[in-house]
Amino acid sequence: MNYDLTxxxxxxxxxxxxxxxxxxxxxxxxxxxxxxxxxxxCFGTNNxxxxxxxxxxxxxxxxxNKNKIKKFRVEQDRRNSAIPLIxxxxxxxxxxxxxxxxxxxxxxxxxxxMMGAVINIGAEIGDGAMVDMNAVIGAxxxxxxxxxxxxxxxxAGVLEPPSKSPCEIGDDVLIGANSVILEGVKIGDKSVIAxxxxxxxxxxxxxxxxxxPAKIIKTVDxxxxxxxxxxxxxxx
Numbered sequence: 001m002n003y004d005l006t007x008x009x010x011x012x013x014x015x016x017x018x019x020x021x022x023x024x025x026x027x028x029x030x031x032x033x034x035x036x037x038x039x040x041x042c043f044g045t046n047n048x049x050x051x052x053x054x055x056x057x058x059x060x061x062x063x064x065n066k067n068k069i070k071k072f073r074v075e076q077d078r079r080n081s082a083i084p085l086i087x088x089x090x091x092x093x094x095x096x097x098x099x100x101x102x103x104x105x106x107x108x109x110x111x112x113x114m115m116g117a118v119i120n121i122g123a124e125i126g127d128g129a130m131v132d133m134n135a136v137i138g139a140x141x142x143x144x145x146x147x148x149x150x151x152x153x154x155x156a157g158v159l160e161p162p163s164k165s166p167c168e169i170g171d172d173v174l175i176g177a178n179s180v181i182l183e184g185v186k187i188g189d190k191s192v193i194a195x196x197x198x199x200x201x202x203x204x205x206x207x208x209x210x211x212x213p214a215k216i217i218k219t220v221d222x223x224x225x226x227x228x229x230x231x232x233x234x235x236x
Contacts, residue, residue, distance in 0.1 A: 005104050005122040006140060008162035014104075014121075020080040022055040026062070030069035037061065083121055093125075094235070108145065110235040120157050126171065128235050140166035146230055150177035150195065158183045170205065174228040190220055192228055 004010040028049040032042060040053030040061050047070075051058055055076075062072065086101045093111040095101070101119045108127035116134040119125065123137045126145035131137060135149045138157020143149060153175045158166045165184040169175065173187055176195030181187065188205030198212040207216045208224060218224075 006166070007164075008140070008159045011122055011139060011159055012162070015082040018082040020082055021084075022076070022079050022081070024051075024053060024055050024058045025075040026051040026058055026072050027075075028062075028069055028072045030065070030072075032065060032068060035061075035065050035068065099131075112235055114151075120159075122159075122166075123157075128230075130230070130234070132177070138167070142166060142168045144169050144171035144173060144189065146171060147173040147175070148228075148230060149175045150179065152178040153180070155181045156183045156185075192220060192224060 003014040005014070028051060029047060031047055032049050035042070039057035040051050043050050051061065053061070062069065083102045083104070086103050086105055088095050091107050092109045093107050093113065095113045096115045098115040099113045099117045101113065102121045104121045105119050106124045107113070108125055108129065110128045111125050112130040113119065114131060114133045117131045119131065119137045120139040122140040124142045125131065125137070126143055126147060128146040129143045131143070131149045132151040134152045136154045137143060137149065138155055139159035141155040141157060143155070147169055149155065155167050155169065163184055167181050167184060168186045169181070170187055170189035170191070172190045175181065175193045176197065178195060179193050179197045179199065181199045185199050185202055187193065187199070187203045190206050191203050192208040193199060193214065194208065194210035197210050197214040199209065200213040203209050206220050208218050208220060209215060210217050
């Protein structure tokens, strides 16, 4: 079934319809050579095995073979999760360790996603954009081409409460570290959001805003451009 992931109600329906999953990874010390593993994936030999599967299936497997198991250790990182993580092998971008990117996210060519960044369902990251360390792009957030979202910045999602208007960040925008862009705000091309700003209303193109709430303090000039230019080598 196809869903319109620009629509918050469609995203909610997608999450409702999705099969919820609680995957487990289990390290087992024991002799499982002759065990039937129909509903789990079991790898190993010589009394050491790693088992992958859904919580219920793994639990049943361990219970059914408890007499053959000396000890085990369980790893779990989610419970009743509705949305898997994106398949990184199909993305022509640089994704650093620790980034959390949910499925149904669009990431453009030569984008950079740094450690600890979180990108939620329905978000769109433009070509050559950078989402820096620990930045958050909420559901349906749109980040333009060559835009830099600074470390710790938040581009708010618009999923609950539902809104037809996601955050839209234009091309060649710089969002300073620890800034917050509130729900539904639009930021024009080539504008600069000073570090620590809280942006509560739309920002036109080619200006610098700062403060909480953020206000226009000047237009982007040559000095500003020099301080905020991006480095192409980081995107190759």
